[in-house]
Amino acid sequence: MKIEIINTGTELLIGDVINTNAAWLGQCFVELGLEVSRSTCVPDGAAIQEALGEACARVDVVIVTGGLGPTMDDVSREGASAVFGLAMDFDDEVLAWLTAFFASRGKPVNEHNKRQAMKPRGAIVMPNAHGTAPGLYLPAELGAARGLNCHVFLLPGPPRELKPMMTEQVVPVLRSLLPDGNSTECRYFKFTGMGESDISMALQGALEAIGGLEIGYCLGKGDVDVRLRGSVAALDEAGTLCREKLGEFLVSDDRRLLEQVVVEKLKEQGQWVATAESCTGGFIASRLTDVSGASGVFGLGLVTYANEAKTRQLGVPSALIEEFGAVSAEVAAAMAEGCLQVSGADHALAVTGIAGPGGGSEGKPVGTVFVALASKGRATEVRRRSYPGGRDRFKMLTSQTALDFLRRRLSGFDLPGE
Known part of the structure; x- marks a missing residue:
């Protein structure tokens, strides 16, 4: 099944709005075992009809996002009607819904809003629970008179409207269109702590030997996805x-x-973690608390950026800082152990480093960081790493290393060496 996506909206082309719909839809199709053959972005207006006509002539399914609003440049409905050679009709049920919607807000339906009740003759209305623009489904048979054999879905542009409509209404139709026995799926194997080329060297030959697999690699922020598609x-x-x-x-x-994964493993083992961060400024804690349910496994996060804070909040001896420097294995270990004691957690992560662009030295250049993990009943372990580059990159990779150390410990793996 060949699929194309057409994202409409001048605001996408001039950069006023970032086009996140294309990426999200692509992932939806991958999960269905399907592949997008082309993704196009066009401005509002006549370009929509042109792009839709070209796509309908070469693929089985077209998804159009945007152009269903009330203004005169929202012409996805009219474009589809022209491509399929269909008259436009008012849908009485949609018009009644719009009337009730605006009445509940003390407003009448104006003539522009009434445009949203129009549809190409024979199109199936897809209700929109999160906005005023219903989606439309034009089955392939509607284009038979023009030699077209393409299913077209017109979806609203705002992601909060598009996503539930796609998941709840479009995906079931697509599943029904798949041929019997279609068992192709796509899975992502996420790795961290290894480079993309090293992963490829370790896996490529063995994966190719399985046969029937489409293999792809995608470098992320501190991790690598190996994308496999097959039976x-x-x-x-x-x-x-x-x-x-x-x-x-x-x-x-x-x-x-x-x-x-870290939060889930902590939950499974009934354990807690605390953090003591210097150079990452709370980014490790932020990533943990981005996960729903983190409150059950994360009890304390300290940002001890200044040396005085390391001493006052974590009990790091000032003499230790003076002797080895704030960015050192010794101070990182003391931070982790102090955090473990202060928090009463089962594990404590600590990081101290030089994010740059200034502050480096010959012995400790910009990008140097020490990551420490202290756990109850275990010897504290510290590793030195180097992540030169921008501050955002430094923070991301340092947080990734710290969280991966904890994942390894919770999974029974040793921490990697220097």
Whole structure:
């Protein structure tokens, strides 16, 4: 099944709005085992009809986002009507719904809003629970008179309206269009702590030997996704292979992020974590608390940016800082151990480093960071890492390393060496 996406809106082309719909829709299709052959972005107006006509002539399904609003440049309905050679009708049920919607807000339906009750003759209305623009589905048979054999879905542009409509109404129709026996799926195996080329070297040959797999690699922020598409049997075999070869580096096989995996493992083991951060300014704590349910496993996060704060809040001896420097293995260990004692947690992560662009030295250049993990009943471990570059990159990679150290400990793997 060939699929195209047409995102409409001049605001997308001039940069006023970032086009997140294309990426989100692409991921939806991947999860269905389908692949988008082309994604196009066009301005409001006549370009919509032109793009839709070209797409309908070459693919099986077209998804159009935007152009369903009340203003005169919202012409996705009219464009589809012209491509399929269909008259435009008012839908009485939609008009009644719009009338009630605005009446509940003490307003009448104006003539522009009434345009949203129009549809190409024969199109199926998809209710919009989050806005005033209903979606429309034009089955392929509506284009038979013009030699078209393409299913068209017109969806609203705002993501909060598009996403539930796609998930709840479009996806079931797409599943019904798939041929019997279609069992192609796509899975993502997320790795961290290894480079993209090293992962490829370790897996590529063995994955190719399975047969029937489409293999792709995607470099993320501190991790690498290995994207595999194929039959369920092939994917199961590939999953076993990934665990056997690179199990200690495997974060998830279902697109869960590192912080989600850490929170879930802490929950499973009934344990808590606390953080003491200097150079990352609370970013590790932020990532943990982005996960729903983190309050059950994360009790305390301290940002001890100044040396005095390290001493006052964590009990790091000032003499230790004077002797080894705030950015040192010794201070990182003391921060983690102090955090463990202060918080009463089962684990404590601590980081101290030089984010730059200034502050580096020959022995400790910009990008140097020490990551420490202290756990009850275990010796504290510290590792030195180097992440030169911008401050955002430094914070992301440092937080990734810290969270991965905890994931490894919770999973029974040793921490990596220097």
